[in-house]
Amino acid sequence: MTTILVTGATGALGRLAIDSLLARGVEGSDVVALVRDPAKATALAERGVELRVGDYDDPASLDAALVGVDRVLLISGSEVGQRVAQHQNVIDAATAAGVSLVAYTSIVRADSSPLGLAAEHKATEDALAASGLPTVLLRNSWYLENYTGQIPVQLEHGAVLGAAGEGRISAATRADFAAAAAAVVAEDGHAGQVYELGGDDSFTLGEYAAALSEQSGTPVAYRDLSVDDYAGALVDAGLPEGYAQVLASSDEGIRQGALLTESGDLSRLTGRPTTTLAEALKSALA
Incomplete structure (x- = not known):
């Protein structure tokens, strides 16, 4: 029996990873969901998943939660600026528990990426x-949901804003990335691997806008802005200035190819083609 702990289990990616583990036939009793608030994870408990309370900022809670765990899917935290210390706490707890594998959700070419x-x-x-620790690096490109989640605003204004130029993006759905993560912690033989994960078919934001126009029947154009103007537009839309700058500078990285990967690793790990942009748009519009 191999016990697999998934951190961030009530987040979007964590829930989908657990769904994928159960769909692969992993018993719920062999899956541990690390949660801060068990009340938000009742649906997981009802499927037989064990809930353990732990917080990235509370090392003692992590030490207790990882007792008896064999493999850890470490989903990167969402608090930019605090993640290194938080992840270190999980790594320390995993070391103390003697786990046999840690799989970490990183970013495409993290060792050379220009992205902040x-x-x-x-x-x-x-x-x-x-x-x-034996480790697998899951270097994820962008989520398609980063774009499809903005569809109502994009349709309202007939525009997709960005600063990515003709940069190509190997985006995939969260479910695709979650399925790959489940594969590496459920199967043997992945320790020491570095996977550059992205969709089979990349696209520019101009191509995204054209695909949205086609799927929705509403004309949508891509407006390419400077990084500063795009950050300003995001602030005007209600985003905090710091986060707006992060997103705008990420588009500058996209322009340089930072989120393009043609490795094919994602479809190989999942055993199926990745979700296409057209499929993701259809689903979001429905």
Whole structure:
């Protein structure tokens, strides 16, 4: 019996990873969901998944939660600026528990990426290497939901805003990335691997806008802005200035190819083609 712990289990990616583990035939009793609030995870408990309370900022809770765990899917935290210390706490607890594998959700080419977001991922990868734990790096590109989640606003204004130029994006759905994560922690033979994960078919934001126009029947155009103007537009839309700058600078990275990967790793791990942009748009519009 191999016990698999999934961190961030009530988040979108964590829930989908657990769904994928159960769909693969892993028994619910062999899956541990690390949660901060068990009340938000009753649906998981009803499927036989064990809930353990733990917080990235509370090392003692992590030590207790990882007792008896064999493999850990470490889903990167959402608090930019605090993630290195938080991930280190999980790594320390995994080391103390003697786990046989940690799979970490990183970002495409974290070791050379120009993206500001990559720095914390690179630091976490370094911490995993220093720990000596058997590790798998799941270097994810962008979620398609980063774009399809904005469809109502895009249709309302007839525009997709960005600063990515003709940069191509190997986006895939969260469910695709979750299925790959489930595969590496459920199967043997992945320790030491670095997977550059992205959709089979990349697209530019101009191509995204054209596909949205086709699927929705509403004309939508891509408006390519400077990084500063795009950040300003995001602030005007209600985003905090710091987060707006992160997103705008990420588009500059996209322009440089930072989120393009043609490795084919994602479809190989899942055993199926990745969700196409057209399929994702149809689903979101429905």
